[in-house]
Amino acid sequence: MKSLNDMIAYLDTETEHDTRYEVVSYLLAHLRELDAISLSRVARETYVSKSTVSRVVRRFGFESYDEFLSVARRLVHQDPSVTLRITPDEMEALQNDVGSYIGIYVDGLCAALQDLKCSVSDETIDWFINQVATNEAAFFATDQPLMIARDTQVAFLAAGHLVHVGETEAKRQQIAEELPAGSFAVVLTNYGRYLEDHRDALEALKGRGVTLCLVTLCYDGPSCLLFDRVIRLSAHGYSGIGSFPLKAFFKIVIRRLLTSVAN
Numbered sequence: 001m002k003s004l005n006d007m008i009a010y011l012d013t014e015t016e017h018d019t020r021y022e023v024v025s026y027l028l029a030h031l032r033e034l035d036a037i038s039l040s041r042v043a044r045e046t047y048v049s050k051s052t053v054s055r056v057v058r059r060f061g062f063e064s065y066d067e068f069l070s071v072a073r074r075l076v077h078q079d080p081s082v083t084l085r086i087t088p089d090e091m092e093a094l095q096n097d098v099g100s101y102i103g104i105y106v107d108g109l110c111a112a113l114q115d116l117k118c119s120v121s122d123e124t125i126d127w128f129i130n131q132v133a134t135n136e137a138a139f140f141a142t143d144q145p146l147m148i149a150r151d152t153q154v155a156f157l158a159a160g161h162l163v164h165v166g167e168t169e170a171k172r173q174q175i176a177e178e179l180p181a182g183s184f185a186v187v188l189t190n191y192g193r194y195l196e197d198h199r200d201a202l203e204a205l206k207g208r209g210v211t212l213c214l215v216t217l218c219y220d221g222p223s224c225l226l227f228d229r230v231i232r233l234s235a236h237g238y239s240g241i242g243s244f245p246l247k248a249f250f251k252i253v254i255r256r257l258l259t260s261v262a263n
Contacts, residue, residue: 003062003071004060004072004075005143006060006061007024010024011024011025019048019052019056020056020059022047023048023056024056026045026046027057027068032076034072034073035069039053042065105241109241109244112236112245113244115233115245116234116248118235119232119233119234125252125253128213128231129253129256129257131184131211131213132163132184132186133159133257135182135211136164136180136182136184137161137163137164137183137186138175138176138179138184138185138186139163139164139186139187140166140172140176140185140186140187140188141165141187141189142194142197144242144243145188145189146165146167146188148243148247150165150167151250151254152250152253152254153165155254155258156257160261172198172201177204179205179210180208180210181208182209182210182211183210183211184211184213185202185205185210185211185212186213186214187212187214187215187216187227188216188250189215189219190218190243190246191216192216192221195219195221195223202223212226212227212228212229213227213228213229213231214227214229215231215233215246215250216231216232216233216246217243218233218235219232220232233248233249
């Protein structure tokens with residue numbers, strides 16, 4: 001959903017309500033209806049030409065309006081049991097028992113954070129900090145893990161260590177191409193999605209002699225074989241708890257890092 005994310009980021013940050021803004025605003029506001037909305041109608045209701053609408057969607061990485069529609073459909077019709085890692089039993093409870101909404105989520109979150117305490121040692125935290133601090137380092141992530149990577153980058157900057165983080169796909173590609181042999185690359189991903197989307201780039205890093213480290217909630221697929229070190233934050237496939245364990249791990253890293261610098 002990279003291009004849709006870029007559209008949303010544009011809508012959330014742009015202050016000038018120009019032609020492009022109006023087209024993007026219209027498209028995002030009508031995502032669930034777009035199957036029934038033609039390119040001509042979008043143009044008519046935003047007071048622009050069809051070529052302008054096509055130009056706007058291409059600006060955000062889509063080859064055509066039809067490709068934009070295809071991505072929009074995937075978002076609108078996504079299966080929540082897959083997207084949110086909800087089990088069939090949880091889906092049934094959430095659909096039928098309003099009183100269990102909070103209980104299911106909080107119980108799962110507390111269990112996952114308790115499991116983090118058992119899965120990661122203080123020695124692992126210190127090893128990780130030392131690797132980032134003593135090598136040229138880069139963090140690779142998207143979506144919520146990317147926000148965690150940014151926060152951690154700021155902490156290492158405060159401690160006197162530059163860590164590379166790419167906020168766009170093009171920047172991540174550039175960093176991956178320029179990291180020298182002997183550097184340290186960290187991938188942050190909950191369930192392995194980043195690995196599936198960027199395996200070629202990771203293989204290229206590995207081939208150049210870059211040390212690869214994976215920090216993940218519970219992913220244990222074949223792509224793990226690429227990594228020199230895998231830090232699993234859980235031994236269980238917790239569902240529906242998002243990036244909380246990942247966030248907790250890096251909060252611990254930041255506290256340990258900045259405390260050691262202060263001392």
